[in-house]
Amino acid sequence: NAGVTQTPKFQVLKTGQSMTLQCAQDMNHNSMYWYRQDPGMGLRLIYYSASEGTTDKGEVPNGYNVSRLNKREFSLRLESAAPSQTSVYFCASSQIGDEQFFGPGTRLTVL
Amino acid sequence: GENVEQHPSTLSVQEGDSAVIKCTYSDSASNYFPWYKQELGKRPQLIIDIRSNVGEKKDQRIAVTLNKTAKHFSLHITETQPEDSAVYFCAAGFTGKLIFGQGTTLQVKP
Numbered sequence: 001n002a003g004v005t006q007t008p009k010f011q012v013l014k015t016g017q018s019m020t021l022q023c024a025q026d027m028n029h030n031s032m033y034w035y036r037q038d039p040g041m042g043l044r045l046i047y048y049s050a051s052e053g054t055t056d057k058g059e060v061p062n063g064y065n066v067s068r069l070n071k072r073e074f075s076l077r078l079e080s081a082a083p084s085q086t087s088v089y090f091c092a093s094s095q096i097g098d099e100q101f102f103g104p105g106t107r108l109t110v111l
Numbered sequence: 112g113e114n115v116e117q118h119p120s121t122l123s124v125q126e127g128d129s130a131v132i133k134c135t136y137s138d139s140a141s142n143y144f145p146w147y148k149q150e151l152g153k154r155p156q157l158i159i160d161i162r163s164n165v166g167e168k169k170d171q172r173i174a175v176t177l178n179k180t181a182k183h184f185s186l187h188i189t190e191t192q193p194e195d196s197a198v199y200f201c202a203a204g205f206t207g208k209l210i211f212g213q214g215t216t217l218q219v220k221p
Contacts, residue, residue: 031207040120042200043155043211050207059210090154096207097143102154 001026004103006091012109013081021076021106023091031094032074036087049074081110113138115203117212124191125220132215134201135183141203144177144184149198191219
């Protein structure tokens, strides 16, 4: 079992460019999450999907969109990247109310 | 809005000493309180968790206590070792949605 996988591992964008971060899990979890991690600020929830077919905003959703493609996959899209979106992005999955398992992260730099 | 405060932000101890990290939360509906450890450049990994119907939980050198009335919970690490050096995050949540604290950088000096 690969657990939670994310692609790409690193990405550099110019301001205004768009991109999609991909996440997949093979643990048959119902819930999936996207976080961003900035120095000194912990992990902040961007969006989450409690179950297939549903998505909800987290603490910092502005500038992002998500798609729960199926039970395994949850993507995060930046439509017009800004330098403030430079961060490390983590995807996670869980059964509802249970331990969250994190992916390896995507380090994104927006110039 | 929902908030989790974590203290201290940095903690330095001698090998063999104990370390305590404290968190307070604002949402009284929270019923799940995990603690994650993150080593440099790695993903966060769960080390222990507690649910609101339990006041204390222990796993070898790690213990967590929860005071629901006061809305605070703490992580206790005894007999610290250099490999305990990492960033520790507390979180509080309900139905899966977690709010994380800002993190504590623990340094264990040999």
